[in-house]
Amino acid sequence: MIKKELIQKIMVKPGKKVDLKDYETGWAQNDDLKKAGEGVVKEAALRILEHNRQALAASQELLWANGIHSVLIVLQGMDTAGKDGTIRHVMSGVNPQGCRVTGFKVPSSEELGHNFLWRHSKALPSRGEIGIFNRSYYEDVLVVMVHPEILDAQRLPSAKRGDKFWERRYDDINSFERHLDANGTLILKFFLHISKEEQKRRLMDRLKDKEKYWKVSPADLKERGFWDDYISAYNAMLSKTSTKWAPWYIIPADYKWAARALIADVITGKIEDMDLSYPKVSDAQIEELKKAKTQLKNEK
Ligand code: AMP
Numbered sequence: 197m198i199k200k201e202l203i204q205k206i207m208v209k210p211g212k213k214v215d216l217k218d219y220e221t222g223w224a225q226n227d228d229l230k231k232a233g234e235g236v237v238k239e240a241a242l243r244i245l246e247h248n249r250q251a252l253a254a255s256q257e258l259l260w261a262n263g264i265h266s267v268l269i270v271l272q273g274m275d276t277a278g279k280d281g282t283i284r285h286v287m288s289g290v291n292p293q294g295c296r297v298t299g300f301k302v303p304s305s306e307e308l309g310h311n312f313l314w315r316h317s318k319a320l321p322s323r324g325e326i327g328i329f330n331r332s333y334y335e336d337v338l339v340v341m342v343h344p345e346i347l348d349a350q351r352l353p354s355a356k357r358g359d360k361f362w363e364r365r366y367d368d369i370n371s372f373e374r375h376l377d378a379n380g381t382l383i384l385k386f387f388l389h390i391s392k393e394e395q396k397r398r399l400m401d402r403l404k405d406k407e408k409y410w411k412v413s414p415a416d417l418k419e420r421g422f423w424d425d426y427i428s429a430y431n432a433m434l435s436k437t438s439t440k441w442a443p444w445y446i447i448p449a450d451y452k453w454a455a456r457a458l459i460a461d462v463i464t465g466k467i468e469d470m471d472l473s474y475p476k477v478s479d480a481q482i483e484e485l486k487k488a489k490t491q492l493k494n495e496k
Pocket residue numbers: 275300301302303331332335336339340346
């Protein structure tokens with residue numbers, strides 16, 4: 197288990213004004229870790245990931261049997277931040293029947309015919325399920341804020357797009373999430389925080405290897421040119437939408453092993469905190485089951 201202080205450090209307290217400059221992207225998050233050294237920390241992180249993978253599989257079964265709550269995991273981050281790899285590694289032990297992953301790309305024309313939360317509402321996990329959003333409605337206050345011309349395609353009634361417009365979107369998101377929380381959904385939101393240098397390394401790495409070309413799109417390189425605008429949009433979004441019912445975790449993501457261990461630890465810790473139990477079987481049901489058992493035994 198990762199120390200509570202470290203988890204507290206990366207959780208955005210509701211109302212806090214976030215400046216991503218104050219958050220590290222590397223593995224050396226505090227003096228204890230620095231003293232231990234990269235090798236030791238990495239080894240511990242891999243053990244934590246493995247432990248949590250198993251714990252998560254057990255928690256998921258309980259979540260499913262309990263059938264009241266659901267879990268929504270939201271992943272955001274710049275291109276190459278490691279969203280796909282995190283899903284693959286953290287969720288690898290989980291029964292695919294109780295888990296659904298949805299990636300959100302540029303909206304289709306059908307999706308643009310509705311409000312911005314519509315396509316996400318349709319993809320929400322049902323009771324007992326874990327749902328993962330690989331990108332989410334947060335794109336509507338990130339990429340859309342960086343490129344406001346996208347709003348023209350959204351066919352909105354009001355032409356005004358000042359601060360109030362964005363405040364309204366943050367409010368909509370907070371209310372949406374509060375509604376989900378009140379209806380039994382545990383919401384966990386992770387921002388995978390990488391440095392600009394690390395993104396360059398990852399893009400270069402992909403461009404060195406023909407088999408990795410498919411992972412890079414010219415759009416990623418173009419978006420990199422808007423890095424500072426994205427950071428501003430992220431700062432505003434993280435400051436406005438970390439709530440008691442759906443807090444943000446800023447995950448240092450330059451080292452994939454560190455990011456995965458932290459995310460896995462938060463997810464399992466939070467599901468365990470829900471204190472779920474298997475549904476109670478009534479005395480009448482026990483009697484029925486006993487009868488069925490006898491019947492099975494006596495079958496010819
Ligand atoms: P990827 O995650 O690499 O498959 O890329 C998906 C792309 O879709 C990213 O560039 C996102 O910024 C973009 N995207 C996701 N949601 C929206 C949205 N609501 N409006 C415009 N672009 C979006």
